[in-house]
């Protein structure tokens with residue numbers, strides 16, 4: 556979501572005459588697009604800002620200016636606090652206010668320090684300009700499209716409902732138009748994104764609400780799209796029509812990121828997740844029935860307040876039962892303002908550390924096993940960029956695995972069958988199939 560938001564801010568500021576630079580020392584404007592999900596992520600911002608403040612001062616000594624903007628969820632959650640804590644910051648802007656950046660920057664140039672963290676009724680997306688064909692091309696063949704923002708679930712550990720606000724779905728025609736533009740400029744893979752993407756309920760032209768499955772089916776009919784994905788989903792919203800879409804839509808990739816957080820019903824209840832471990836296992840079973848090769852991915856939290864050894868073991872058991880292709884796992888981080896942070900039975904840091912290490916060892920073993928199982932198979936790869944070595948190109952399998960092969964650069968942007976010959980720790984090595992070989996594979 557933050558990557559997508561950053562590109563939209565760049566599109567918007569491009570219209571104001573700004574161009575992107577990879578070099579901080581060259582920038583007249585630095586925007587930190589921030590994450591507030593865990594304490595570590597939020598704290599990183601202040602250390603980054605400290606460095607930028609020094610840069611800004613050095614610049615001012617030379618008579619040049621550098622504006623510093625804090626955007627994203629830290630901006631939303633801390634607001635004015637950011638301006639107080641770091642004097643060098645000019646502007647604090649929450650995720651719902653990006654479309655006002657040009658106006659806010661004008662005011663900042665007049666020396667005002669401002670905060671804008673309003674939740675708007677006005678449609679942010681439609682006031683953000685679309686990227687040019689050249690910008691789309693420069694960003695590659697795989698692109699995100701936001702279809703939904705915000706969250707009404709209020710998991711007791713999570714700040715998202717507070718920083719991103721209530722669930723809002725974008726209208727179908729807007730999503731179709733944005734997707735068409737991307738595809739016309741050469742994008743081949745679209746990932747529909749939202750904090751709760753499978754809770755999507757957007758209106759069509761007649762005001763009828765579409766589910767995510769219906770939206771995916773419609774986009775699958777668009778010529779030029781090779782691959783569709785969606786992320787992130789909640790188990791409670793994993794409707795049967797979405798599961799069925801994995802059987803009926805060839806373009807829908809067999810990879811589902813479905814966070815479970817914990818394998819213990821007691822902890823799931825305390826987390827306010829509204830599903831049990833068995834519900835999750837049942838979804839996985841139905842997904843695999845629809846699409847036997849579907850790869851599962853998840854998020855996990857260890858050390859939620861009150862988590863016992865038995866609760867943690869239940870998480871390990873769930874992991875063993877499912878077998879994940881990839882995953883993200885975290886130590887619980889108490890977030891101010893969330894119910895979890897109020898609890899008096901917080902878990903000791905050392906216990907969290909030990910549990911996380913055990914979980915990550917198991918998840919890593921599963922990831923490696925999944926990758927090794929691809930060796931000897933032939934899979935379609937969407938080539939995205941040149942490889943690290945001369946004469947190589949790199950891309951992704953349907954299961955999100957990185958692959959590199961020897962091949963010509965003009966294959967970038969296309970899908971081709973690849974025989975997987977070896978699995979490294981972070982990517983697979985493959986061989987492009989010659990003419991005639993494809994049929995054998």
Ligand code: 5AD
Nearest residue numbers: 712713814854855856885886887888
């Ligand atoms: N502590 C640790 N991890 C968290 N996540 C969300 N909030 C917290 C928290 N307070 C994790 C969840 C979520 C992912 C995006 O971040 O696993 O799915």
Ligand code: SF4
Nearest residue numbers: 706708709710713715
């Ligand atoms: Fe946070 Fe996801 Fe729970 Fe919403 S569903 S509160 S975004 S963890």
